[in-house]
Amino acid sequence: MIDDAWIESLPEDPWLALSQCVEIWPALRKSAILHGGAQPVREWNTDRYDDFIQIYAVCTTITRNIGEIITGEIEFAASAQANMEKIDKYMEFISAAVQRKMTDIRVMEIRRRTGALLRTAPGYTLTEGDIERAQNIINELRGLIAASDSLEERFRQRLLRKLESLQSELHKRMSDFDRVYGMIADASVLMRKIGEDAKPIVERIRELVGIAWRSQAQGEELSSDTPPPQIGTGAGTGAGEAGTSP
Known part of the structure; x- marks a missing residue:
């Protein structure tokens, strides 16, 4: 799912790049759940562990260029199950941050266009x-x-x-x-x-x-x-x- 071609296709704008990461996350997450949808009974398919690591690495690389996201990077454990749970929580945070930012951008865009059309700007x-x-x-x-x-x-x-x-x-x-x-x-x-x-x-x-x-x-x-x-x-x-x- 994540390869060099996909990474190279990401937009230069860090928020748009993060948005694309967030778009593929639900499908990746769903494919990695063996059974149970909520803690503490959820079990992860560790065959997808590397995919989780890759999406995390891509997101953290991008977020280092965004001062608006303030979050510590994950301290990994020895257990793949524990690490996948941590990455899941991290991606939940990133998804919410992207949703807020995309809403802000959309509102500003509409205001800018409306102002221009109405000649108030x-x-x-x-x-x-x-x-x-x-x-x-x-x-x-x-x-x-x-x-x-x-x-x-x-x-x-x-x-x-x-x-x-x-x-x-x-x-x-x-x-x-x-x-x-x-x-x-x-x-x-x-x-x-x-x-x-x-x-x-x-x-x-x-x-x-x-x-x-x-x-x-x-x-x-x-x-x-x-x-x-x-x-x-x-x-x-x-x-x-x-x-x-x-």
């Missing part, structure tokens, strides 16, 4: 043409990234997940363009990693950034000739020649 407007072109660019990027032989699989999957999140958040009224501008760093990394092969991808990211920037510049009443954020021109990138022209 700062926001920027995209035209129907902007949205259509941005969606087309994202689809083109997906195709280019999926077809590229030059990208490492882990990096490819990370980019595809980012594009999926970005596409789901494109609306006529936007509170910010953080996800779009986050692609600038990815474009710079691509240029470093695969050189000329990155050009078609970088060009489309540049166009996507331009769409976002025009909307933001208009919303902030900036001069129409204010240049957008540039790709590959940050300090230390060594790729200034690939930046966007003003």
Whole structure:
């Protein structure tokens, strides 16, 4: 159930990664109960012991990057039965923490979108043409990234997940363009990693950034000739020649 491919597929966001661990836990737990559903009569199938250890190890690795979860790691015993019981309690705690956090995230997301739609919060407007072109660019990027032989699989999957999140958040009224501008760093990394092969991808990211920037510049009443954020021109990138022209 848990292997290297599954671990590599986990999202970079630690809460989303934990959420996926929590999703597979009930099935894993159920398959490990020999008989009895509650303490102290529950007996665990120790053939699933390694699966328990793996899910625990993955979760503790992730939670070390989340300051909001405060829980000590398990002090293991010599008994597999006792350790599986401890891991079960640990996962119960993690599941509750993830449920609370996902609810908080959802509430904040709805508030943000509602505020933008009702214009009670700062926001920027995209035209129907902007949205259509941005969606087309994202689809083109997906195709280019999926077809590229030059990208490492882990990096490819990370980019595809980012594009999926970005596409789901494109609306006529936007509170910010953080996800779009986050692609600038990815474009710079691509240029470093695969050189000329990155050009078609970088060009489309540049166009996507331009769409976002025009909307933001208009919303902030900036001069129409204010240049957008540039790709590959940050300090230390060594790729200034690939930046966007003003």
